[in-house]
Amino acid sequence: MKSKRQRLLTLLLALLLITFGGSLMAQTVPSGAAPGEEKKQEKGMVAYESFEGSSNSDGQVMDLNSTLGYNFNKYFGVDVGVPIYFVRAATTTSTSGQRSANGLGNFYTDLRLNLRNPLVNYTTTIIGSAPTGDTSKGLSNGRATVNWNNHFDRDIARLTPFLNIGVGNTVQDTRLFKRPFITLGKVASFELGTDIDIWKSLSFTASAYDLQPWGQQRVFSRVHHSGSASGGASPRGRVFENAGETVGSADLVRDHGFSAGLSFNPLPHTSVDAGYTRSVRFGLDTISFGVGFDLSPLFRHHGRP
Numbered sequence: 001m002k003s004k005r006q007r008l009l010t011l012l013l014a015l016l017l018i019t020f021g022g023s024l025m026a027q028t029v030p031s032g033a034a035p036g037e038e039k040k041q042e043k044g045m046v047a048y049e050s051f052e053g054s055s056n057s058d059g060q061v062m063d064l065n066s067t068l069g070y071n072f073n074k075y076f077g078v079d080v081g082v083p084i085y086f087v088r089a090a091t092t093t094s095t096s097g098q099r100s101a102n103g104l105g106n107f108y109t110d111l112r113l114n115l116r117n118p119l120v121n122y123t124t125t126i127i128g129s130a131p132t133g134d135t136s137k138g139l140s141n142g143r144a145t146v147n148w149n150n151h152f153d154r155d156i157a158r159l160t161p162f163l164n165i166g167v168g169n170t171v172q173d174t175r176l177f178k179r180p181f182i183t184l185g186k187v188a189s190f191e192l193g194t195d196i197d198i199w200k201s202l203s204f205t206a207s208a209y210d211l212q213p214w215g216q217q218r219v220f221s222r223v224h225h226s227g228s229a230s231g232g233a234s235p236r237g238r239v240f241e242n243a244g245e246t247v248g249s250a251d252l253v254r255d256h257g258f259s260a261g262l263s264f265n266p267l268p269h270t271s272v273d274a275g276y277t278r279s280v281r282f283g284l285d286t287i288s289f290g291v292g293f294d295l296s297p298l299f300r301h302h303g304r305p
Helices: 002-020
Strands: 044-056 059-071 076-089 100-104 107-115 121-130 145-153 159-168 181-184 187-199 202-213 217-221 228-230 245-248 255-264 270-279 284-294
Touching: 044 076
Parallel strands: 228 245
Antiparallel strands: 044 059, 044 284, 059 076, 076 100, 076 107, 107 121, 121 145, 145 159, 159 187, 181 217, 187 202, 202 255, 217 245, 255 270, 270 284
């Protein structure tokens, strides 16, 4: 298994050098822009509202996420937000201790830097969160978290290859994978993929990901609430199906897999997503959906001279 992961990491680095070779120049790309959309940046307030969810054999994890931010200029911006979670455990999990819960998640804030150039676009983001969610409901890990994410992409005709590299003290959800657990512990994340413009406002995304944690890890289940464990055995490593909290080695969190999805912009400032993720380590097949609304135009004043 180690040799496979080492080969994957080597491939990621090699493709980074081949695809994104060249110098960075200070031009901007906004975070959260839809694939294939003309990327513009305006100074002022930004706002985004989304409802996303994932479903697999462990149940459903959904969240209503509200984000408010400000672009200081074409390079720097800051955001704050908070999710509200809706979790439903499936009957296929352990019958004693199933969890279904609603509630506030962790308040978060981020600082982002956007750079854009014909050779490579780069966005770096530092995200911090406060433990405002209820740990007893599996909506928080009970600690402040910090993650540093780096996104590279390049436009090549209808293709936009991308690479994401991150490091922090918790595993972050993605728009195509709301995990049935949250973690606390050091972890590095890698994702390599491409966006493909299919037709007008329709695009396709495919990617592979790898999680490399180290040191002690804590896993907090979103779908099971009773008891705690210390690195206990579980089929396919799914400790989050047997205990509300599990403490153990990095193997509790280590994972790799792939995702594929479609994005559609049926109306201006509106996006609809649907996708599939396969977690190879945990043997989980997850389908996801998302609806997003860019509310930034509400804060902009048109018609000024």
